[in-house]
Amino acid sequence: MTQLDDMRRAIREADPKLSRYDPLPRIISFDDFDRGMCGWTQLVGNYEISLDQMLPGYAQHTHAQLSTLPNWDFGSHGGVDGSYALKLATRARRGAQNVTLKRLTFRKPGPIRMECYFTFKPEATELQLMETDVRSFGFLYDLQVGDRAGAGGERVMPHLRFLNAQDGKHLQKWQFKRKTTEIKPIGNVGKTISHYHLADSDWEDLPGGEQKLCYNEIPTKINWHYLRFDFDLSTMQATGFQVNDRTFDLATFDCIRIPAMKNLWCMLNLCFFAETDTDKRTFAYLDSVCLSGDF
């Protein structure tokens, strides 16, 4: 630790908003949704000439919402330390998904760290806890090497999801994915392709990834969870993953890897997604997200 590191840490720990995070030396973005949408938007699918060409997985996506987590029975829940969180809502159809993302590029291929406080729950359409309504909550990076990386450069997409439930079974485990769906050309101009990498297929269990997350007794209450994911852009390998009190072994973890595309150099996109397992909306919430790097 240098004097600069000590000073930086002291300043951050004196700030109540940042002191619950452990960022790397430089903060790329710190999104507290009490300040608005903070650059989180809707993931729209690719298309050419007609929107009908958009893959169905993307066509279902809608815009994230600034939410006070309002509930019919006790009113607004609020965030960790303010009124608002970012809400991601699926449609009320089994298997429906939604995604929100932030689109950046990186300036140095080195370590990055994503931390957030998240929670999820089903829409409270019934007067009973349905802990198996939410299928999953997860996140991914969409990354690509710089334009001087040379032959063999890759687009790399680390995915992790908490598989809460499937087919009525309360599974509660973290999974990752190495395969995407077939890459399809969109339209006939030859400039656009698409692939739905969030399809509910090819997910693999993270060894030791079973985790009983805190959930409440009725479908309107939530508890916030801490999550940290470390990744090295120089090696394009994940280096750490923590949720609440648990850190997970990433020895077998890998990413979706496809050849670099002609237009995505230095891409650094961060996405969160939610998926419902019943004909009920799933809500995923982010209180705040801190993305930091060592550069």
Next chain:
Amino acid sequence: MLPENLTAVVARNETWTGHSATEPYECGWAKEAIAFVRALKAPKGKLPKARIEISADGMHWAPEGSSFELPAALDAVTFQRVAHFGSFLRVAADVPDGAEITVLVTLHLKA
């Protein structure tokens, strides 16, 4: 800091037949909204009026009182201004048999 100002696409390339509505949109932070509707394809049949609906919880809906024409031709645009709407907004319409419209619905929200 400037007040929050958001364009939210709440229905994109969705074909409305029968009872149709946009997904619930939580926007209690906003003091005012305009809902724009654009027809992405030539509408068919006799179109009903659309209406703004509000909700206490995003599940139980009531007409806010505003209603407006749906766009009658490809790429035509209609809109409705609304204020003092609580926490949730949506645009709804009851499209009669034989009619349909494919819509782009956007909410333009300001704190």
